[in-house]
Amino acid sequence: xxxxxxxxxxxxxxxxxxxxxxxxxxxxxxxxxxxxxxxxxxxxxxxxxxxxxxxxxxxxxxxxxxxxxxxxxxxxxxxxxxxxxxxxxxxxxxxxxxxxxxxxxxxxxxxxxxxxxxxxxxxxxxxxxxxxxxxxxxxxxxxxxxxxxxxxxxxxxxxxxxxxxx
Amino acid sequence: xxxxxxxxxxxxxxxxxxxxxxxxxxxxxxxxxxxxxxxxxxxxxxxxxxxxxxxxxxxxxxxxxxxxxxxxxxxxxxxxxxxxxxxxxxxxxxxxxxxxxxxxxxxxxxxxxxxxxxxxxxxxxxxxxxxxxxxxxxxxxxxxxxxxxxxxxxxxxxxxxxxxxxxxxxxxxxxxxxxxx
Numbered sequence: 001x002x003x004x005x006x007x008x009x010x011x012x013x014x015x016x017x018x019x020x021x022x023x024x025x026x027x028x029x030x031x032x033x034x035x036x037x038x039x040x041x042x043x044x045x046x047x048x049x050x051x052x053x054x055x056x057x058x059x060x061x062x063x064x065x066x067x068x069x070x071x072x073x074x075x076x077x078x079x080x081x082x083x084x085x086x087x088x089x090x091x092x093x094x095x096x097x098x099x100x101x102x103x104x105x106x107x108x109x110x111x112x113x114x115x116x117x118x119x120x121x122x123x124x125x126x127x128x129x130x131x132x133x134x135x136x137x138x139x140x141x142x143x144x145x146x147x148x149x150x151x152x153x154x155x156x157x158x159x160x161x162x163x164x165x166x
Numbered sequence: 167x168x169x170x171x172x173x174x175x176x177x178x179x180x181x182x183x184x185x186x187x188x189x190x191x192x193x194x195x196x197x198x199x200x201x202x203x204x205x206x207x208x209x210x211x212x213x214x215x216x217x218x219x220x221x222x223x224x225x226x227x228x229x230x231x232x233x234x235x236x237x238x239x240x241x242x243x244x245x246x247x248x249x250x251x252x253x254x255x256x257x258x259x260x261x262x263x264x265x266x267x268x269x270x271x272x273x274x275x276x277x278x279x280x281x282x283x284x285x286x287x288x289x290x291x292x293x294x295x296x297x298x299x300x301x302x303x304x305x306x307x308x309x310x311x312x313x314x315x316x317x318x319x320x321x322x323x324x325x326x327x328x329x330x331x332x333x334x335x336x337x338x339x340x341x342x343x344x345x346x347x
Contacts (some may be wrong), residue, residue, distance in 0.1 A: 044346045096346040104344040132345060139347045157291055161251060
């Protein structure tokens, strides 16, 4: 098991879009393992994007199966080169992030999404989901595009200082 | 370093924030917390900052007044002591958002904040706006407050509803629980 240090904002790696994965080799598999191990060992963490480990590949993992706001649930999701291909209307949610421990923020997220992505063998798959799983996936795709939730705050009243991450 | 609080206001126009912060930058002041907003056409600034030891509030105020005389701003700078922000973790408190709107009348803010005070709830942000015509003004109040976890939010909501009935305004409350990802 490899639990890696999580990058905390401000950091260039968090604000730089990740590169597409082109070769589905063992190094990708190792990065996925590191992401899963770090997510599982980080209290309250339900998703992690590669950039949060200082990596610059378009890979994220999400598992919201134990979260009370989860509706549709696909268990552990490993997504490489993910793209949102469908979205519903946005609604306001309040988010916190392992990489932004000192704040939470109210932002807009789509209630339902479909994504297209690739698994560790390079096979394409699609997922349609809603509620908290959809929110977590959007959060991770934002990371892969060089954004944290603070980049989506629209109003001065929508960002809140936080005592600690959890 | 010395800590200061600046309070300034004046008729709103483009450039006020830039001009004030630029004057402070010339003094190598480092800005920290601030609230800046338009109140009835007056742009109001409350801004905390630090400056090198030995620089007095009178000196900073004089520099600002001199450099910004064309803006006709009311400016006051005070030396203050910074306190730790009152923050709670998710297991200690939940944040509530309370919206109130209705026909304007005296006592709306006092009516709702008394309820929060009685519950021991700490207000972190409050905003009010008045709209509508002079003969029929409407009032909007937004309160964001940290509520200790032992406060029964159902009971709190009931008390706030009683206040809204007394004041003849509409009130809604949401608990804003962050979804940590």
